[in-house]
Amino acid sequence: MxxxxxxxxxxxxxxxxxxxxxxxxxxxxxxxxxxxxxxxxxxxxxxxxxxxxxxxxxxxxxxxxxxxxxxxxxxxxxxxxxxxxxxxxxxxxxxxxxxxxxxxxxxxxxxxVEIPEEVGLLTNGSSKTWFLAASQPGHLGLGPAREGIDGDWWYPKWYSAQAFEKCGADISDCFCDDELTFSVDSTGELSYVLDNKGQTFFNVAHKEVAGGAETEDACYDFDTSGSKTVTISSVSGNVPEGETTGIQMDFSDGGFMSYYVGSSTYEILTITEDLLYVRTYDTMNADLAWYLRFTSAPATGGGDENLETIYDNLVWSDEFDIDGAPNPANWTYDLGAGGWGNGESQSYTDNPENVRVEDGVLKITAKASGDASGATHYYDDVTLVASGGATSTVEDFEGTPPAFTGFGGASTTVVDNPDASGENTSLSVAESTKPVGAEVWAGSFFDLPTPLDLNTYTSMSVKTWSPEVGAVVRLKLENKANADEFVEVDATTAVAEAWETLTFDLSAAPAFTYDRVVLFFDFGVSPLGDAAYTSARIKSENLYEFTYGRVEVRAKLPTAGGTWPALWALGANFADVGWPTCGEIDIMEHVGNNPNVTSSALHYPGNFGGTAVTASTSVPTATSEFHNYTVEWTPESIKFVVDDELIHLSFVNSTDTPFNSDFFFIMNIAVGGTLGGAIDPAFTEDTMEVDYIRVYQ
The missing domain is CATH 2.60.40.10 (Immunoglobulins)
Structure with a gap:
C-alpha cells in the first residue's frame, strides 16, 4: 500500500x-x-x-x-x-x-503520519466513495469508549459493541443510502463530502440541532452540503496494536459520517479496499462510542438469488438417526467453562442432558444449573497510610455506597458484614463475586470525587476476607480521564475465611492523578465450581476435516434470551497457528435476544471479532421450524445461503486467505457472552435441534 x-x-x-x-x-x-x-x-x-x-x-x-x-x-x-x-x-x-x-x-x-491510501489518497486528483454497510450487522453499533469505563484493555471491547440494524425501518431509512466521498486535490489536500440525499439520521440526544421532536432516533431534513477539509492525526490514549490503525480523521465545519452524534472526529479501526470501520464519541456522553461500518460498494439486496452449486456429490454426512450419544466416529467434545475469551456463562459438558440424539435429531440443550459457584471475597476500609502512620479513609462502605463497575464477569456490591469479628467488626462491607466462567482478569472499580494524595500518603491498606490462603489481590489506581496513567500493586492473602489487612506499597507510584480504585481478587485464576449454566459443544476435529465443498445443515434454533447457538467451522491448523490465523467460517449464528435473525461471518487476520466480514438475514420462523443453512466454499468464493434462496453474503476467496486448507465442524449453544448478551432471569433451558449435516464436493 x-x-x-x-x-x-x-x-x-x-x-x-x-x-x-x-x-x-x-x-x-x-x-x-x-x-x-x-x-x-x-x-x-x-x-x-x-x-x-x-x-x-x-x-x-x-x-x-x-x-x-x-x-x-x-x-x-x-x-x-x-x-x-x-x-x-x-x-x-x-x-x-x-x-x-x-x-x-x-x-x-x-x-x-502515514495515511492509508484507501481513505482516498490514491494520487492527487483522485477520490473514493464509501457506502453504509446496510446489509451487514453492526453497520451502526454502540460500545464502550476507547479507554473504556473500565479504563484498560482487559478484553476486546469493541467485539461486544451492540449492533443496531437500522436499514428497513421507516423512522431510519434515510440512514441507509448515504454516500461519503473523500477526494484529494492537485495540491494534496484531503477533503470530504457527505451526500445523504437531504436527510440526516439523528441521535435523539442531538435532535434540537435539527429542531426535531421525536422521542427516538429519527431522520430529519438537515443540510450537510459543502466540502469539508480532513485532517489526519495519530490517535492518543490507550490503543493496543492490532485493535486500531492508530489514525483518526477530523472534519472541519462540523462535518460528520452519516449518523449525527455531534462529533467530527473519527478513529479508523479497520480499513481495507472494501471496508472502512470507524469509531466516534458522543459529545453529550464521552463514555459512549458509536461504531460505523462502510463498504466500497452500494448495498445490494439478496432474496431472489438462487445458488448455482458446483458441488453435487455427497461425501460425508451425519443424519442423526441412531438415538444416544452423538456418533463417536464423527464427533468429540470441547469441555469446560469461560467460552475461550468470549465471556460466556456456561460450562460445556458431554452429559446426555446437554447433548444427545433423539427422535432422529441432534439435540444440544443449554440449561440453568441452579446456584452458580465460584469465588466470593469481601473487602472494607480502603485507607491511605503515611510513612509516619497517619491515615486517611478512602472508603469504608458505611454511608452511601459508591457506584461499582464490574468487568470480565465479576461484580461488586455492598452487603452486611458476613463475619463481623477479628480485625473487622464494621456493619457494611463490599462483596466481590467472581463466578465460574469469569475471566482471570475479572474485577470491579469505583471512582473517587477527589484524587488521592500520594504525596502525603505512601501506601494503601485494605481489609480483606478471602476463602483461601494465597489468593492474589491486585490493586490498581488509575486516572479515570487517562487510562495510560495508572499504578498496580499485588498482595497475597495469608489467612482463609477471616479478616486480614493487606498493605499495598505506593511509594514508587508515578506522579499521576489517581481518582479510580480497581480491585481484582484471585487475579490470574479462573474460579472453580459449578457453572450457573451448562451446555454442549461438539466438534469433528481430527475425525472429519475437509477443504472446499457445499455444507448444508438443517436446524431449528432456541428462543431464550441469552442463548447463542452456532453452526460453524474452524481451521484444522488451529492448534498450531491459533485464532484468527487459522480462519473461521460461521455458517449460522443466532441470538435469542434478537430472535429470527440469523447471521454468517468469516474471521481471519485483519478481519475478526468485531471487524469480521459479516451479514445477516431475517428468518421469521427460525425458532419454530427447521431451515437449511448452507455455505458454498470454493477456491474463488464463499457464499452463505438460507433455504437455497437467500444469498446474504458472498466473499471473494484468494490465496491470501486461510480458506484454502482443511476445516472441521463445531456445533454449540453458548449462554451470554459478548454476542449472546443478557440472560433472561427466568431461563431454565432451551434446545437447538439439528436434523442433519451434509458435505457435497
Whole structure:
C-alpha cells in the first residue's frame, strides 16, 4: 500500500516573558525558567524542563486541550496533530507558600503520519466513495469508549459493541443510502463530502440541532452540503496494536459520517479496499462510542438469488438417526467453562442432558444449573497510610455506597458484614463475586470525587476476607480521564475465611492523578465450581476435516434470551497457528435476544471479532421450524445461503486467505457472552435441534 506523509521541518520559537532578577516574586517562589526541546523526527515529541526556586510542583497547559503535572518540572509531551502546528504552552510553577509564577512559550511541532491510501489518497486528483454497510450487522453499533469505563484493555471491547440494524425501518431509512466521498486535490489536500440525499439520521440526544421532536432516533431534513477539509492525526490514549490503525480523521465545519452524534472526529479501526470501520464519541456522553461500518460498494439486496452449486456429490454426512450419544466416529467434545475469551456463562459438558440424539435429531440443550459457584471475597476500609502512620479513609462502605463497575464477569456490591469479628467488626462491607466462567482478569472499580494524595500518603491498606490462603489481590489506581496513567500493586492473602489487612506499597507510584480504585481478587485464576449454566459443544476435529465443498445443515434454533447457538467451522491448523490465523467460517449464528435473525461471518487476520466480514438475514420462523443453512466454499468464493434462496453474503476467496486448507465442524449453544448478551432471569433451558449435516464436493 502506497503511503503519503506530511513532512515538515520542526521550528522552535521560544518567547520568554521577563522577570526581574533582583529579588523573589510572590514570596520565596522565583526565577521560573522554561526550556523546551522539540524532536525533529516527526514524532511530535517535546521535552519541557521547568525550574524555579521555591517551587513545589509545576503545571502545564500544552495548548492542544491537554494538561499535565510534574513535581520535578520535567515532562515529555507528544502532540498528535499531523503536519506543522504552532502551540502556546503555559507553564505554572506552584510555590510551597501557595504562590505561583507563569511562563508562556511558543513551540512549532511537526508530526509525520502515514495515511492509508484507501481513505482516498490514491494520487492527487483522485477520490473514493464509501457506502453504509446496510446489509451487514453492526453497520451502526454502540460500545464502550476507547479507554473504556473500565479504563484498560482487559478484553476486546469493541467485539461486544451492540449492533443496531437500522436499514428497513421507516423512522431510519434515510440512514441507509448515504454516500461519503473523500477526494484529494492537485495540491494534496484531503477533503470530504457527505451526500445523504437531504436527510440526516439523528441521535435523539442531538435532535434540537435539527429542531426535531421525536422521542427516538429519527431522520430529519438537515443540510450537510459543502466540502469539508480532513485532517489526519495519530490517535492518543490507550490503543493496543492490532485493535486500531492508530489514525483518526477530523472534519472541519462540523462535518460528520452519516449518523449525527455531534462529533467530527473519527478513529479508523479497520480499513481495507472494501471496508472502512470507524469509531466516534458522543459529545453529550464521552463514555459512549458509536461504531460505523462502510463498504466500497452500494448495498445490494439478496432474496431472489438462487445458488448455482458446483458441488453435487455427497461425501460425508451425519443424519442423526441412531438415538444416544452423538456418533463417536464423527464427533468429540470441547469441555469446560469461560467460552475461550468470549465471556460466556456456561460450562460445556458431554452429559446426555446437554447433548444427545433423539427422535432422529441432534439435540444440544443449554440449561440453568441452579446456584452458580465460584469465588466470593469481601473487602472494607480502603485507607491511605503515611510513612509516619497517619491515615486517611478512602472508603469504608458505611454511608452511601459508591457506584461499582464490574468487568470480565465479576461484580461488586455492598452487603452486611458476613463475619463481623477479628480485625473487622464494621456493619457494611463490599462483596466481590467472581463466578465460574469469569475471566482471570475479572474485577470491579469505583471512582473517587477527589484524587488521592500520594504525596502525603505512601501506601494503601485494605481489609480483606478471602476463602483461601494465597489468593492474589491486585490493586490498581488509575486516572479515570487517562487510562495510560495508572499504578498496580499485588498482595497475597495469608489467612482463609477471616479478616486480614493487606498493605499495598505506593511509594514508587508515578506522579499521576489517581481518582479510580480497581480491585481484582484471585487475579490470574479462573474460579472453580459449578457453572450457573451448562451446555454442549461438539466438534469433528481430527475425525472429519475437509477443504472446499457445499455444507448444508438443517436446524431449528432456541428462543431464550441469552442463548447463542452456532453452526460453524474452524481451521484444522488451529492448534498450531491459533485464532484468527487459522480462519473461521460461521455458517449460522443466532441470538435469542434478537430472535429470527440469523447471521454468517468469516474471521481471519485483519478481519475478526468485531471487524469480521459479516451479514445477516431475517428468518421469521427460525425458532419454530427447521431451515437449511448452507455455505458454498470454493477456491474463488464463499457464499452463505438460507433455504437455497437467500444469498446474504458472498466473499471473494484468494490465496491470501486461510480458506484454502482443511476445516472441521463445531456445533454449540453458548449462554451470554459478548454476542449472546443478557440472560433472561427466568431461563431454565432451551434446545437447538439439528436434523442433519451434509458435505457435497
Amino acid at each position: 502506497k503511503k503519503f506523509k506530511y513532512v515538515f521541518i520542526a521550528l522552535l520559537i521560544i518567547a520568554f516573558s521577563c522577570e526581574e532578577d533582583d529579588g523573589p516574586v510572590n514570596g520565596p517562589l522565583a526565577n521560573l525558567s522554561v526550556t523546551p526541546e522539540v524532536q525533529d523526527d516527526g514524532s511530535g515529541t517535546v521535552t519541557i524542563r521547568a525550574t524555579a526556586s521555591g517551587a513545589k510542583s509545576f503545571s502545564f497547559d500544552f495548548g492542544d486541550g491537554t494538561t499535565g503535572e510534574s513535581l520535578t518540572g520535567f515532562i515529555v509531551k507528544t502532540y498528535e496533530m499531523a503536519g506543522e502546528n504552532n502551540y502556546t504552552v503555559t507553564v505554572t510553577a506552584n510555590g510551597n507558600d501557595g504562590s505561583s509564577l507563569t511562563e508562556t512559550i511558543q513551540v512549532t511541532v511537526t508530526v509525520t
